[in-house]
Amino acid sequence: MFGDDNFVPVILVNLLGTAGIVVWHIQGGNRPTSRLLVQILFFTGMSLVLYMAGIAPHRPDGLYTQGFGALLSKSARILWWTHLAWAIIGFIQIYFRLNRKPREARLIQDMAIAIIYLGVALSVIGFVFDMPVGTLVTTSGVIAVIFGLALQNTLGDVFSGIALTLGRAYAIGDWIHLTDGTEGRIIETNWRSTNLLTVTHNVVVLPNSILAKQGVTNLSRPDETHQIAVRVRIAATQAPRLVDEVMRSVLQSSVLIIKNPPPVVVLKAIDAIAIEVELQFHVDSVAVRTPARNEIVDLIHDQCKVGGLSLAMPAESLAFVPAPMGNNAAVSNDSFISIDLGRRR
Structure with missing residues (x-):
């Protein structure tokens, strides 16, 4: 095994992948651009090593079938797919930051990241472990139906939140008024609810499914005038x-x-x-x-x-009283008398 021409590239890919993970965590999330550049460099290096060694990570592994070599080969492919996912996610995050709406697009960004991780997980299962993905997807679909029936209300909030985000009816910082009289400034949106800060400095948590069913008047558009x-x-x-x-x-x-x-x-x-x-x-x-x-x-x-x-x-406090008719009438014309109608029984 140690004399095999593919052993050194596999070791090198594992080293590059592990180093990339360490650097990725050391940089943190407050520097997304530099983090993405480093991630691209590590992923490019791993891809070049695999290409020069003739190893295709998108095809089932036939190099080593057992022992330490099989472990190294599978870990190298897993690291390559993981870095591919992180590189794509980095591009998505940079895209939303360049649009200067990272908070408004949080739901879409989270959904895209979840889809990427799901795709990479299925790729690892199919290409690295050579397992039947179709059977797994079918079984997962049955489980998803069961969970969907059990979590109808929560899923309703999730999809309503996605629809509201795509519709761009409002954004973080906008002042909105609902048909039920609720009014406030949007301070946060997430998968399940939208938070409003009212004029009384209270936070109102509105489930997205309820918010989607109401009429929303955006008082901040086209401007806050x-x-x-x-x-x-x-x-x-x-x-x-x-x-x-x-x-x-x-x-x-x-x-x-x-x-x-x-x-x-x-x-x-x-x-x-x-x-x-x-x-x-x-x-x-x-x-x-x-x-x-x-x-x-x-x-x-x-x-x-x-x-x-x-x-x-006020007009509500005026009542029309006709003048009394008769010889003893003191007033001959109709007159207005002020009456507080709010206190009448």
Whole structure:
């Protein structure tokens, strides 16, 4: 065996493969580019040695059938397939990092890595150990069906997560609003769930299957500019043009809203009691909605005092009461009376 021409190449491939594993672990995962380059160098060296020795790792081993030589030959082929898998995985990781979306594509990346490892494992079983892969795949399929029936909910979350990732409805850092009222910024996505950070600084964990069934409004696209509308009722004692001027001064005095696109004052309605006004403005981030709304409300209060405007009663608190008919009637015309309808029994 020691005089065989194939023994030295097999030993050299084992040494290169083992050294590659050691260097791969020493470099760590924080330097993916250099790690990939070293991996490619070791894999190329192993491939050249096998090629020059006339050894094909993709065909069943016929060099040694037993003893220490068979062990070295099989380990060399296993190391070659392992380094091939790592080299392909390295290219995939570099690709996602160059796209600058490594966290959003985590599910796709994990799925691709799992497929690569599965393919390499089947190749090792078939080409190195010369076992019937077809029978193994058939048996694995039966086992997969059993596990699939037992893990229906978990698999539903997994495939929903893949579908959401491929659909690119949102990304890490986006602020979303769901049809059930849940709202928050996405801080993490994984195989089973998506985590939202709400305005109350709580983390909401949503299973992907539930998230896929709801309507999702992405408040961060095309950008995080968000429109807010504040309605106010002004007593109809002043001219509408004066109300418009005062409300415009409110919007101009604000420091939390953005001026492009310009804010708008809309006179929505007028009756004998009030002029209904709507202030429409934008903020540059969903996170400042509440501070901006509070500032506008405070400015409305101050500017109404300066401009001589009075706030009108809410429409819900006004009730129409017909004037009493008779000789003793004190009022001849119908009148409006303020009633707090929320306290009526």
